Amino acid sequence: MKTIAIYVVIVAWFAAVVVAVAAFGLMQEPSMRPKQPIEYPHHTHVQDVGMQCLDCHRYAEKSIYATIPGTDICMGCHESVATDKPEIIKLTEAYRSGKPVGWVRVYQVKPHVYFSHKRHVLSGMKCQECHGPVEQMTTVQRVTDLGMGWCVKCHRTRGAPRECDTCHK
């Protein structure tokens, strides 16, 4: 009886460790669909207004970063458009205070990875091939884990370089 109790305790201990590690891992993993400080509906801007990705993510074909626009870009229109909506009021406040909006990153490659938006966009790839149908999303949702296998799969089919030092820095 005593031995069984010891076994139970040991098993329970390991189970607890496994659960704790898993929970910790999940906490570390960024949410696929994080809550943003300002609800920004991509679908309204793309489908209703007819804007293009590069209108706001203006450096995607010039830099390694696509970049998230500053509030000054938003205010180019929202100075006069939909100024009474609660989310736009939040935006206007942020613009006036000069503080950047604390957007939560949805996509982020690991720090040891070199990834250039410019190289991918200039090679003729569509933004949606990695980011999914953003133009239909109300809140942006991550559609991939950005894992190495996912990268390599595409590099292989397209005949892109697959040497370690292509992406690892």
Add this chain to the structure above:
Amino acid sequence: MAPVGRARAGVILKHLIPEEDIIPGVSYWLNSTCSECPAGCGVKVRLREGNAVKIEGNENHPVNHGGLCARGQSALQALYSPARIQTPLRRNAGGRMDPTGWKDAFDLIARSTSASGSSEKVVVVTSQVTGAMRAMLERFAAGSPKFNFFVCEPLDYAPVAAANKLCFGLEAVPTYSFDKARTIVSFGADFLETWLSPVSNAHGYAISRNPTNGAMSRMIQFESYMSLTGANADERYCCPPGVETLVALSIASRMLSGTALPASEWETWRSALRPFTIERAAKAAGVPPQVLEQVADRLRSQTPSLALAGGPSSHSTCATALQVAVNLINFSAGGYGKTLTFDRAEHAPVGTYSQLLDLVEDMEAGRVSTLIVHECNPLFAFPEPERLKTAMKRAPLKIQLASVRDSASESYDIVLPALHWLERWDKVESRSGVYSLQQPVIKPWCDARHAGQALSDIMAVLPDHTTRMPEDYQQFLRERWENIPGDRSASEDSDDFWKQVLTDGGYWAPPVSRKVTLNARAAEAISDFAPMVSLSGEHVLLPVTTVRYGDGRQTGRPWLYEMPDPITLIVWDTPLLISLGTSKKWNCQSGDIVRLKCDKGFLEAPVYVQSGTHDAVVAVSLGAPSDKYASFYFEPANHPLHRLRGDIDKFSGALSWVGTPLTFEGVTGHNRLARLQGSGRQDGRGIAQTIATTEVGKLGKASRRPATLEFDLYPKHEHPVHDWGMVIDLSVCIGCGACAVACYAENNVHVVGKNECLRGREQSWLRIERFIDKGRTVFLPALCQQCEHAPCETVCPVYAAVHSSEGLDVQVYNRCVGTRYCANNCPYKVRRFNWFTYKVDPPLEKQFNPDVFVRTRGIMEKCTFCIQRIREHKEIAKDEKRRLRDGEVVPACAQSCPTGAIRFGDLKDPASQVSKQMDDPRGYAILAELNTQPSILYLKRVYHADGTVTETL
């Protein structure tokens, strides 16, 4: 996000790239001018996302030609120093420093000064300032007899200027052209380390060392401790400190006979030089008389020749006599106009020690009401700190204006934060006619002001000083840029002119030709004197300046702590350097803490036995590591300048650094010194190789990546596009360590601390090793050899060390599990393991290169040939739809090298410079017998067969 300052800039002071064109994720380079020492090298600063991440030399600049020393590069660690003064501080009633605002600080200044009488002086003590700042201070001084400014530099070159005034009527320091010299004779001048303009000197020196045309220069050094310059010399003679003067005078005396001078003047010189015979000098210096005769003859026959004097042991009471002797030698050898000219004068005049003494007397007498100290530390350089402290207490108001806290910041009433030189606009003129630009590269992150603006604001609140102010320093500066004397291009089209200034990093006015004639009245500076040290066993203190800490201001920079001193190869500490003879006499070993008595107390520090140190010398480097990042830091028990007797050279007023006798009192403890190289012996492995000048022509063709086995188990690597290789010319590597620091900066290499270094866990990807081969010192940059047949790759169990198609041994960090098999199997010992996740104190991490991963615990790392730079330029070439050009990709080490010893390029391209150099007959690969087939080829160091030899490190 972007470089700023233009919001406040007017018509002309604006950047080349408008802020709206700055793209995050893209690198930008902005030109500026280094202010880490008065040499004023041109620099360019790499910016990413609004942070300054790298400083490099500006190739267009006439001073440094693209190289940059370790101290200059470390400026980034001062810019982002945790010890930056972030807000104005004022002393409260309890003596502590409280943060305050600029307005309150100025109110306090106005209140404190209105109480004091109007007849008292306002004195600004500043580090070397040139160009616009100097013009402003001169304008203040001209406008009011009560305003004084004093330039305080521990390395003052006053004897050089004084001797030139006596000899030629020009109170100036000439520019030295080492590139044209075939014979270089240096009396103690450490011209490759700190003397005058070290990067400029090293650049010229390397040109003169070209071994291929059969006319490699010969460098002869007389000195009393082992300097980096001395280690590079073809002939090095170790003499007691101060005896250099005697040697120079005797050589001048011998050369006088053939000098073209009017008979009367000739006679004046001859009678003045009569006591200085070769025999007497040779006896005092401990060298055979033939040596000195030969040096004198060489100076005349192997022309153009160059003689120079400087360095610590020339700071004696006969300093001007030494410089006069050198002038006479250069004049006799016909060097003026060839190897040294006054067309561009170097190093604007600074205050001398005797002037500083006058100032101290003024303070003691209560004649100074306000003391403003700008970016310098008079307490550091003054031999009687207690006296100066007491004198400073008599001044009712003491203000410090500095960017980084220093060891004396506690002794001021008000501390005002100044912009770092990388945060401000300015005009610098380190050589006359060389107008260098300083521009802000980052947004200031402290509540700091431009020192010029702050000074003029302080002046504005002082009583009786309100009328002559340039109220806006920016406006004043703009006028200085618009009105460059003697040149009209500035006023004609200021927009084009300004664009050119921004592109080049400054404006170089044509040199003004100045001929010199020797004045025999200078002979008065030569008087008979006794050698500084008798050889009977007494020891004297010799403060020395090194590549690492310079004159002491560059303390507080972690990169420099972890950079091994090129001579002792010790990191962090600055021990007392003694000779083997002294250590036997004192019965002590390296690391033992000794207690030495002198007139003014004690010196207590660990010793290090360094060969090449004179038996009579205890040499101590200025500066010491500080855990608080303070500049001008020293350990109070170990500060050599505070033990000096305060003797003065009467002709120049300079402080004598030589002549403080020391008495040994005993060993008091032990301090393990972290020396990063175990031995300088090569045990026949031929790591560092040398060859005599006469043998160079007899060499056969070198083979690149020599394979020593006919049969190989592994398949050959293919290199379809690029094949990167490097050639390191040991003949021009002077061991200055600029490359090592450049590597730290470029690759986010961690600084691990002395204790980790003692355990052999230093992280440097590139180290300078020092070896002796055939009695010649060789400096050897050791880095990953990027072997074609790499021992590290074959043992990695997880395939983290792999070979790329471009010939690189790449390390895949996230695949590495830290077995360390690779490091154990590497014969070159260049792989580094992260035993911990090393942290840096914020905001130093802002300097990190975003293109390089910051390694964490458990990862192996090593030199990558700056793969991020290769990638960057491949991307640029791809955008421009062209092939990579030769010389386009330059690793950080090769870029920083003042002498161009490191060349990098594509071996696949037969026309590339590195491909051609690979065929140099002097080439050899290190440990080639192991069949590693390295991508780095070293070129043997060429030596003069009849030079001096040294047996030990």
